[in-house]
Amino acid sequence: MMGRGKDGRLLGRTGPGDALASGMAVAALALLAGFISLPFISLLLWTVSENSWRAMASPVAIDALLLSIKTTSVSMAIILTVGTPAAYVLARADFPGKKIVETLVDIPAVLPPSAAGIALLLTFGRFGLVGQHLEVFGVTVTFTTAAVVIAEVFVAGHFYVRQAAVGFSGVRRDVEEAALVDGASRFSAFTKVTVPLAFPALVAGAMMAWARALGEFGATIVFAGSFRGVTQTVPLAIFAEFQGNIDAAVALSVLVLGFAFVVILAVRYLTAKTTNHEN
Amino acid sequence: MPFLHAGWRVLRAAVCLVVLVGMSGCGSSASEGDDGGGSSGGEGGTLTVLAASSLTDAFGELAKTFEEQNPGVEVRQSFESSSTLLTQIQQGAPADVFASASEEEMDTAVEEDLAEGEPQVFVKNREVVMVPKDNPAGIEGFRDVAKPGVKLVLAEEGVPAADYALEILGKADEEYGAGFKKDVLSNVVSREADVRASVNRVVVGDADATFGYASDYTPDIRDRVEVVPIPPDLNIVATYPVAALKDAKEPDLARKWVDLVTGEEGQRVLKKWGFEPAV
Numbered sequence: 001m002m003g004r005g006k007d008g009r010l011l012g013r014t015g016p017g018d019a020l021a022s023g024m025a026v027a028a029l030a031l032l033a034g035f036i037s038l039p040f041i042s043l044l045l046w047t048v049s050e051n052s053w054r055a056m057a058s059p060v061a062i063d064a065l066l067l068s069i070k071t072t073s074v075s076m077a078i079i080l081t082v083g084t085p086a087a088y089v090l091a092r093a094d095f096p097g098k099k100i101v102e103t104l105v106d107i108p109a110v111l112p113p114s115a116a117g118i119a120l121l122l123t124f125g126r127f128g129l130v131g132q133h134l135e136v137f138g139v140t141v142t143f144t145t146a147a148v149v150i151a152e153v154f155v156a157g158h159f160y161v162r163q164a165a166v167g168f169s170g171v172r173r174d175v176e177e178a179a180l181v182d183g184a185s186r187f188s189a190f191t192k193v194t195v196p197l198a199f200p201a202l203v204a205g206a207m208m209a210w211a212r213a214l215g216e217f218g219a220t221i222v223f224a225g226s227f228r229g230v231t232q233t234v235p236l237a238i239f240a241e242f243q244g245n246i247d248a249a250v251a252l253s254v255l256v257l258g259f260a261f262v263v264i265l266a267v268r269y270l271t272a273k274t275t276n277h278e279n
Numbered sequence: 280m281p282f283l284h285a286g287w288r289v290l291r292a293a294v295c296l297v298v299l300v301g302m303s304g305c306g307s308s309a310s311e312g313d314d315g316g317g318s319s320g321g322e323g324g325t326l327t328v329l330a331a332s333s334l335t336d337a338f339g340e341l342a343k344t345f346e347e348q349n350p351g352v353e354v355r356q357s358f359e360s361s362s363t364l365l366t367q368i369q370q371g372a373p374a375d376v377f378a379s380a381s382e383e384e385m386d387t388a389v390e391e392d393l394a395e396g397e398p399q400v401f402v403k404n405r406e407v408v409m410v411p412k413d414n415p416a417g418i419e420g421f422r423d424v425a426k427p428g429v430k431l432v433l434a435e436e437g438v439p440a441a442d443y444a445l446e447i448l449g450k451a452d453e454e455y456g457a458g459f460k461k462d463v464l465s466n467v468v469s470r471e472a473d474v475r476a477s478v479n480r481v482v483v484g485d486a487d488a489t490f491g492y493a494s495d496y497t498p499d500i501r502d503r504v505e506v507v508p509i510p511p512d513l514n515i516v517a518t519y520p521v522a523a524l525k526d527a528k529e530p531d532l533a534r535k536w537v538d539l540v541t542g543e544e545g546q547r548v549l550k551k552w553g554f555e556p557a558v
């Protein structure tokens with residue numbers, strides 16, 4: 001409310017030049033919206049005109065989609081289980097080296113995924129730092145579905161942990177403490193009070209992480225390789241199909257785009273709900 | 280190929296644009312800069328060569344020779360699978376020379392009137408099986424590739440190196456009995472974008488074996504990779520044709536490049552990098 005009032009006064013002062021400025025701002029938004037929607041429209045037009053809906057049901061597409069659902073589900077289970085308590089510690093605790101840990105959590109978000117793939121290969125590959133010891137027990141990670149999950153967790157984990165930490169710091173300490181005074185254990189105060197209050201933020205973070213895991217390409221193709229039904233997720237299948245069967249590549253792209261759209265809408269809705277809560 | 284129609288071209292062109300802008304954008308500005316730098320007439324300019332990825336090292340050396348022989352000229356090269364390069368040329372990639380690892384791709388270029396003059400076969404190559412130096416799967420002879428549990432990596436479908444491998448396996452099927460090819464293919468754990476990528480899987484040591492060209496056994500990987508020969512009666516002879524392109528911006532330089540690789544100096548360098556002379 002205050003911001004709006006301030007803006008109002010500014011508007012009054014600048015006068016005529018402002019019309020041009022806001023006109024340009026609107027034009028910029030239109031440009032951005034057009035720029036983003038055109039590829040989306042192109043995909044749909046292609047799908048309709050070439051009738052490539054059928055390609056969505058091709059064995060390659062189905063295998064890829066099932067694998068993507070499977071791997072992102074496992075990845076999310078891992079991210080939620082490890083990420084939730086980790087995010088709570090980041091939000092609540094002060095400890096030496098916290099800044100370093102925070103930076104570490106952020107790194108996968110700024111690292112190009114292909115670089116992440118190389119790093120993972122040198123870690124979990126057959127001659128990797130960890131991989132060579134696993135090899136002794138007959139465990140190989142590269143070229144397996146597990147490698148896909150590792151890549152997804154590595155690349156997407158950040159998006160959940162970050163958002164969850166913000167959500168947890170938004171929960172007032174006195175509310176938590178009130179629950180403790182009422183006789184709740186620390187654990188049940190966390191699960192019954194803190195988590196529900198931070199829930200919209202947790203869901204929003206989880207969705208961003210899921211979308212990121214679903215779109216994971218660079219780290220997966222470098223670290224896990226590409227093989228149908230084992231490591232070839234939707235993005236890798238799009239890349240492979242692009243060499244020959246363009247209809248399948250388009251169909252898979254439409255599927256992923258549709259999914260991304262749903263996720264963004266859901267996140268928007270939840271974010272709006274969080275804001276209402278605070279008010 | 281039913282997908283090779285106008286709409287497909289448009290869509291794929293959009294993606295290829297990224298590659299083309301990267302090459303031509305810098306290429307043309309560089310050539311303008313060179314021209315402005317004083318040299319005139321036939322001197323200066325940028326020669327753009329699209330070559331099969333197996334030619335990476337040999338053409339890399341020849342580019343230096345070419346630049347020495349033609350002062351002021353800059354050679355830009357893009358190494359990818361011949362099938363990918365053909366698509367780029369079909370999309371109007373601003374390139375001067377195409378060197379393919381298979382006559383199939385060159386034939387298509389000629390049929391579609393993209394090549395200038397008759398393509399010349401300039402080298403031959405053979406396929407070999409490559410295994411990591413410590414040979415974890417114990418592949419002593421070609422037949423061992425079919426052993427259960429061998430982690431085999433191939434290039435993507437449609438890449439000449441992989442197509443040749445399938446041809447070899449087809450022949451082996453007749454000699455070793457049906458099932459050999461099937462056994463080998465059931466060992467495939469990943470399909471890579473081009474032949475160099477699949478060889479790198481063995482260099483890193485995560486794959487037990489791959490099919491590559493004899494020329495891919497380059498000096499810098501010899502301490503990490505071992506070659507298992509394929510019986511000559513089963514092997515194929517890969518013939519590499521080279522041609523100047525119709526849309527070449529530097530037709531004179533393109534012709535000079537073809538002369539270089541088919542000439543004595545070019546053949547010497549190619550032989551040094553493991554190719555068999557074919558001129």
